[in-house]
Amino acid sequence: MTPHLRAYSVHLLTATGAIFAMLAMLEASRGDWPMMFLWLVVAFAVDGIDGPLARRFGVQQHAPQVDGVLMDLIIDYLTYVFIPAYALFQSGLLPGWPGWLALLAIVFTSAIYFADTRMKTKDNSFAGFPGCWNMLVLVLFAVSPPPFVSLALVIVLAGAMFTDLKFIHPVRTDRWRAVSLPVAFAWTFFAFWAAWVEFDPQSWAIWGLVATSVYLLLAGIAQQLIEARQPA
Numbered sequence: 001m002t003p004h005l006r007a008y009s010v011h012l013l014t015a016t017g018a019i020f021a022m023l024a025m026l027e028a029s030r031g032d033w034p035m036m037f038l039w040l041v042v043a044f045a046v047d048g049i050d051g052p053l054a055r056r057f058g059v060q061q062h063a064p065q066v067d068g069v070l071m072d073l074i075i076d077y078l079t080y081v082f083i084p085a086y087a088l089f090q091s092g093l094l095p096g097w098p099g100w101l102a103l104l105a106i107v108f109t110s111a112i113y114f115a116d117t118r119m120k121t122k123d124n125s126f127a128g129f130p131g132c133w134n135m136l137v138l139v140l141f142a143v144s145p146p147p148f149v150s151l152a153l154v155i156v157l158a159g160a161m162f163t164d165l166k167f168i169h170p171v172r173t174d175r176w177r178a179v180s181l182p183v184a185f186a187w188t189f190f191a192f193w194a195a196w197v198e199f200d201p202q203s204w205a206i207w208g209l210v211a212t213s214v215y216l217l218l219a220g221i222a223q224q225l226i227e228a229r230q231p232a
Contacts, residue, residue, distance in 0.1 A: 003057065003058065003061075003062045004062050004063065006057045006062070007054075007057050007058060007059045007061075007062035007063035008063045008066070010050060010053045010054045010057055010059050010063075010068070011059065011063055011066045011068055011071070013046060013049075013050050013053065014046070014050045014054075014068055014071055014072055014075065015071065015075075016046060017043045017046050017047060017050075017072075017075035017076075017078075017079060018074075018075050018078070020039045020040070020042050020043035020046065020079070021039075021040075021043060021075060021078040021079045021083060023039045024036045024037075024039035024040050024043070024079065024083050025078075025083055025086075027039060028083060028086055028087055028090065031090075031091075033087060033091055033141060033199075034195045034196070034198040034199065035195075036083070036087060037087075037138050037141065037191070037194075037195040038192065038195045038196065040079055040083065040084070040134050040138070041138075041188060041191050041192045041195060043075070043079040044079070044134065044135075044188060044191075045188055047072070047075070047076065047079070048170075048171060048184065048188070050068075050072070051072075051171065051172070052171060054068055073114055076114070076131075077110065077111070077114055079134060080110075080131055080132055080133055080134045081106060081107060081110040081111075081114075081131055081133050081134075082107060083134070084106075084133040084134045084136075084137035084138070085102070085103050085106040085107050085133060085137075086103075087137055087141075088102060088103065088106075088133075088137050088140065088150075088154075089102070089103040091141070093140060093141065093144070093147075093150065094147050094150050094151060094154075095147065098147055098148075098150075098151040101151065101154075101155075102150070102151055102154040102155075105154060105155065105158045106133050106154060106158065109131075109158045109161050109162075110131040110133070110161070112161075113128065113129075113130075113131050113161045113162070114131060121166060123173055123174060123175065124169055124172035124173055124174070125166045125167060125168050125169055125172075125173045125220050125223075126166070126167040126168075126169060126220070127163075127164060127165075127166065128160060128161040128162055128163050128164070128165060128167070129157045129158075129160040129161045129163075129165070129167055130161075130167055130169075131161065135187070135191075135213060135216070136153065136154070136157065136213075138191055138194070138195070138209075139209060139210065139213050140153075141199050142194045142199045142205075142206050142209055142210075143206065143210065144199075144201075165220070165221055165224070166220035166221060166223060166224050167216075167217070167220040167221075168180055168216065168219045168220040168223070170183065170184035170216065171184070173220070175223055176219060176223070179215075180215075180216070180219060183212050183215050183216060184212075184216065186208065186212050187209065187212035187213065187216060189208075190205045190206075190208035190209040190212060191205075191209055193205040194206055194209050
């Protein structure tokens with residue numbers, strides 16, 4: 001296969017995320033939340049591998065006619081933001097005015113964040129919460145906390161999008177990658193299994209999902225705290 005074809009094949013892989021987004025939305029329209037999340041987890045897995053493949057096969061050099069970064073952002077907004085926000089609202093997990101507040105906060109703040117050219121730090125982490133609402137909402141479905149807890153998490157993380165708090169990219173952040181990458185793989189597995197068993201509260205996957213989510217959420221902030229204590 002020529003470098004040109006390899007590069008375009010990566011673009012095609014990225015574009016499959018749009019298909020998985022549509023399949024997830026169709027399941028959401030039927031109220032089949034576990035199946036919706038299964039498709040979102042598949043889209044999440046694709047999003048995790050297309051970036052490294054794009055860098056390996058020189059997509060910007062061999063297939064520059066297609067803007068892979070823009071395509072990735074469009075699909076990410078659908079699968080990370082729009083569909084999870086719809087699920088959180090429509091499922092009744094967050095009923096009444098808190099549901100409206102969370103819905104509008106998620107889609108509005110994420111639209112601004114996704115267009116922010118300062119979202120990446122020097123070590124390829126994210127500056128501010130990176131709008132991974134698919135991960136949060138999946139955990140909320142799995143754990144079913146009281147509505148006020150869900151709303152508080154949404155508000156805090158929406159505000160955190162516009163801070164200097166660091167959130168790791170499991171693939172691209174070098175520091176602790178030997179731990180972060182396996183944790184991200186584990187999160188994907190736990191998320192898929194939790195959705196597969198329809199968020200059975202007795203499933204061991206729920207505990208694994210919570211533990212890996214806590215790590216991925218706080219690892220970057222922990223790195224910042226360690227860096228701040230180191231002598232200049």
